[in-house]
Structure formats: C-alpha cells, structure tokens
Amino acid sequence: IEAAFPATAQSETTVRHVAHRDRIVITRESITPDTRSIRQRTLQSALDAASMFTDPRVSVESVDEAGIEIGYRIAFEKSMNAGVEGFQLKVEEALVSLAGPHESGRNWTTDWYPERGYLVMRLVTAMPSRVDHPLAVVDENLRHLPYATGAADRIMYWDVSTSSNKPHCLIVGPTGGGKTSVIRTLLTEAARRGVPFVGVDPKMIELDGLDGYPGCGAIVYDALRAAMFVRALHTEMMARNAYIHQMKIEGSQLPLMIAV
Template identity: 70%
Template sequence: RTPVEPDTRSPRHKALQTALSAGTIFKEPAVTVASRDEDGVETGYKITFTPSLNSGARGFQTKVDEALAALAGHHESGRTWATEWTPSEGYLVMYLRAPLPIRVDHPLALVDENLRHLPYATGAANLSLYWDVSTKSNKPHCLIVGPTGGGKTSVIRTLLTEASRRGIPFLGVDPKMIELDGLEGYPGCAAIVYDAVRSAMLVRALHAEMMARNHYVHVKKIEPSQLPLLIAVLDEFFILSGKWQRLAKDEDEEIRAQIKQLDPLGAWADLAVLARSAGIRLLLGVQRPDASLFGSSSGNARDNFGTRISLGNLSQDGALMMWGDAHVGREVDTSIPGRGVVTALDGSPVDAQMWWTPNVDPHPNKWNQLSKEEKAIVHGLTPTESPTFEFFSTELREFVESERVLARRAREYGDAPEPSVLTDFATDHDTVGADDFADAIPASAVTEGMVILLDDDNGDQVPVTVDTVTVMRDKDTGDVLETVLSINTGGRVKTTVHFAATEVVMLPEPDTVLTT
C-alpha cells in the first residue's frame, strides 16, 4: 500500500485552496503558508497562478481581494486581511494589516520634512498620509466630504496649521461662521470671510490674482514652481452657492447687478481648472459630493481635486463620485471620531484615522474649554514667524486689506444680543427669513418626499414637500443638465420648478448623508 500523508493544513488554508481550485478566478492556483506568528498561527499566504490579462487589472484585483478576505474570515489577532499583487510573475501575497489607531493627536514634530507635503492622517502600518501641494503634484486641490459632526472642521484645521508651519499662507470663506472662525488671526491667515457678497468679491479677487500670477510667469520667463503658494478654503460650498443664488434674485437691483458682475460661480469654475498652474491651491469642504461643484468644466476640475477625504458613510452615488467605486467609503466605523477614507500616495482610496487638531481660537470662551494637553498641541503647532503673503494683483491685496479693517472693526465694536425667553408663540410658522435656512444641497440631489424651501409670491421662503424629481443628464457624460421638481401645494394642480445644472435648493433642516 502507498502511505497517505496526513493533511496538516489549517481550516483556513484548506478553505482558500478548495474555493480557488473549484472556482474560475485563477488558472492552476496553489496556496502555501507565507508566514506565522510566534505562536505558530498562520498570518500570511502566498497564492500562485498562471498570469492572465485579468490578473493585471485593478478592478479584477479589487474583487479578488474582497473574495479572499471573506474566505479567510476573521483573524484571531483582530487584524484585517490585505493583499499585495505581483501579477506579472503570477502570484499574490495575503498578509495581515495593522489595525488603525483610534485617535491620533496632531504630532508636534514635523512628520514629513518636505515642506510641500501637508500631512493630516495616519493609515495602516502607521503610514502618514498627506496633501501634496507642490507644483509637480497630480492631486493639487483637496476635497473634503463629511456630515455635520463628522470631523471635517478638525481636518481643515490640521491642514491649515500644517500649511502655516511650512510657510504657506491661506485665506478662507466660512458661510456658517463656525468652521473657520477660530483661524482668523492665526499666523499665515490673510482673512476669513463670512458675508455672502464679500465671499463673491473674494472669489473674483482670487481669479484676478490667478490671472496676474500667470501674466507674471509669462513676462518674467520663470517656472510656475517659483511662485509662492497660497491656499484658498471654501467651506460649506453648497450653502455659499445657495446664498449667491438668492442674491442674484434679490429685490435690491444694485445687489443683483453686483452678483451678476462678480459671477462668483463662473470665477470658481475657472479657478478649479486653472489655479494649479498659478500656485493657488483650493481646499473645498462639502457635506456630500456632486459634479455641480466643478461647474461646466466638471471633468478637468474633478481630476484636479485628486486629494480626497471622505468622513462618515457615503451614499452609493457619493461613493462613485468620490472614489469611482460604489462600495468604497460606505462602511466607515462612525463610532470612532475622525475615521474615514482618503487618497493614498498611489491615488487609491484607503482607510485612515484623521489627526485631532484642537480649536486654535485664543478667545477665552474657546481657549478655556481646552485641556492642558490640547493647549500644548496648539502652542507646539504655532509657528514663531508668520508666513509671508505676496500679492500679484491689486484686487486681492485691496480686498484683504479692506477685510482686515472690517474684521478689526467687528472685533472692537461688534456685539450680539443676549438670548431672550420665549413668552408667546409667533402666529406665523410658515415662513423663514431670507438667510434663515439650515443647509443647501444640489437640486439634482433632492429626493421624493424631501422638505425644501421655496420662495412664495412675497419673496419669503416656505417649506414644501417634493412630490417627484426628474433629473436630465447628458447621454454621453452623465453630467446633470437640468433638474425638475414637482411640488404638491395641496390643490389639484402641481407646481413645477426648474433648476439649472449647478443650482442648489435650501433646506429647513441640516443635510444628512444617505447610507442606502
């Protein structure tokens, strides 16, 4: 008789080999143990196969990764499975990925010595992830997507404090008057703008600065890399866009004419495409991704926003928009503050833990809320010398100068009324003020049954329920052309409202990111 060798393979090893041999994923697959821990527990496998056209395709690899992780199942160490492919030589290696940290305080040491790398998060194996703002970067602009309370504000603070300590100045727009408020007066901060009209003026001034910088490069025959960098932050873009939209229909003819002349959305669309060559980097914060962020040149602009950060769970459409994959960013552990998905150094999406940067606002009401350790972080991050702000256009210089005068006057003379006790209920609950909306989203993102705000005959905003939504898209690109909302006002005749591709609608309640 021929002796039968006992099968000493582990159940996990057997499961992998049996499933691969019975399936059609690979031709002639063979599974061997690649590594064990000190207790002899298997921690890695090498899978060999006959190379094919599919084995080199990223989409195929992603699906195989998911299947192999499911077959291997939960590991005793609590770590998760990852794969490293070498398709040209016909093998891949499965290994255990180190778990992400639950919290990372903003390191005081300069994590990356390249002054054009702005680190902001920690990935697997303690890998530092950064926004490359250099001229050579193929991901020059940054898009941050996250719901209220998801950690977006802390990420913005992290990036801007890193920019400051690396000699890069910044300015920003904050329509909610919350997110960037504490950065006003911070070293390297030229201005933080809150007013919608002033914000439109800033975007137009940035456009003039871009053109002046390009003209300087042309006349002086220098390389764009010799231009000083500048970061411009636009947070809560859809709220800002909604305010501009309302101002364009304002009763005051002078305001309407001013917004039309400034054309902030047109200037923004140009900046999104052309600012990279002028040394201007854009940092955009929104609650949900949408193609209307990038105006009519959505393809080119979207490519420029290659550094992407998503916090919280994305909808299926949001995942496709952000990552090109309907499954990425949809199962984030939201119980851990600062957990999300970011762009890795190779451009692929990876899980990451955002660094925690405390509020840097020195006002006693804010400062006294910080712990001793948080105050130490703020002190350690603050540079001893403020970055220099160099202007190439008179428009941006004059705007910043005037904004600083207005900000100083607001600090010296500004006041806010104390809260009062409600003694009687107002009789009119059906209308809200012109700027009294909680949030704004693209019209194309509205869903049936959603409550939105529309202007009545008196120009007041009233809450209405959307009956049906029709989104017209370009048959070739899939870009939104027009959105039509049908509103049931209680009668037999329904009201139909048309919205252009980039228009937004106002909401009476904060936007929530869909998870279905």
C-alpha cells in the same frame, strides 16, 4: 457488505460490479485526512468556484509561535488581469471578507507578485483610532502638507508645490467622517511652513476659530462677501498668470496661497 466492511472515519468502501466476469469487487481505501484549517479550506473552495484565477492553489505561508496561521500564499497561472490595480483591489476585498477577522485582532493585507504568479495574504497591525499630531516637521520638503498616518506609520501628505500634478484637493465623506479634522490639519501644517491660507465657511463650523490664526489671511462667512471673495481670488489668479508670461518666470517663484 456493511457487516463485513463497517464504515470508519479513516477508510472508504466502494463496490463495483464486473458484469462480464460475474463478479462484485469490494475495495477499501484509506482516507487521507484533510489537515487544512477552516480558513484555508474556505479560501480554496471560494477561489475554485470563482473565475478570478486559473488553477488557484492556497498554501500556508507562515504561522505564529502558537501555530496559528498568519499568512497564506495563493498561487495562480500568470495572466494580464493579475497586474491590473483595479483587479487586485477587487480580489483583495473578496479575500479579506472570506478570511474574516483574525484571532489576533490584526487586519489582512495582500502583497502581489503577478510576475511570479502568486500573491501573499498576511496580517498587519490594526490601524489606531487616533494618532497624535506630530510636533516636529515630518518632511524636509515644506511643500508637502501631512494630513494622516497610514499603514506601517507611513505619513500621507498633499503636495502643494507647483511641480505637483495635484494642486487641487477635494475632501469628501459622511457626517462625522473627519473632513473638518483633515482641513484643519492641512491648514495648520501650511501655516507652520509659511504658506498662507484664506477660506470661505458659510456653515461657520469647519473654519471656526482659524480667523486670526498665524498664516490666515481671512475667513469669510457672509454669502455675499463670499461671492465677492471668490471673484477676487479669480482676479488674483489671472493677474499671476499675466505676470508669469510678462516676466517670463516660473510659477514656483511666486508665493503660494491656499484657498478653502
């Protein structure tokens, strides 16, 4: 059989024994070449092996001028999970890891259309390592304090208005992660908008140099004075609450102050 039907890359030979007819059937069929890229095959095989979607199908959504794939459409059976943000983030993280770094240096992102039963993986320009502080006031709402530039040049801001449901802000991260830069950006933006600030800095690092800055009420470094200062802030808060109830006014009518 091997001599009569030598194996080739374009065809596949199968041998079947038909016992009741005392016959051997030899069949040669052409192999349809798999023209999918390694990245597309990797995404498809990973989705087939996982249980995230039912009947996932990966197709090329778009290519660039050189014919390099820059977008994929992943179709799936509609489900409740597809509309959950936590599920979407988990899937996006896995897909980006499987797709790997792109030749162009751009980053993968995903657009979800759960009501239509598919998502699109596409490339976006890599985030710059540094963005200069804008000189102009970037938002007409003076209670929006910008602190970063996100994807697609979107300005991220902290809403300190009394109508906001996020009047408090917690900044966490490792050493060198940029916490001090975010704090200083928020405070200088607050000062530009006429919102005064006060601070407690026992490390004498984060708020160093802001004492005497326009809009800065005080920066306290000593531990004992810091405790007294926090107490004074609590007294101020209680006095404001009492004043609001007594005068029957809205909190937005009182001047803002940021404590760090």
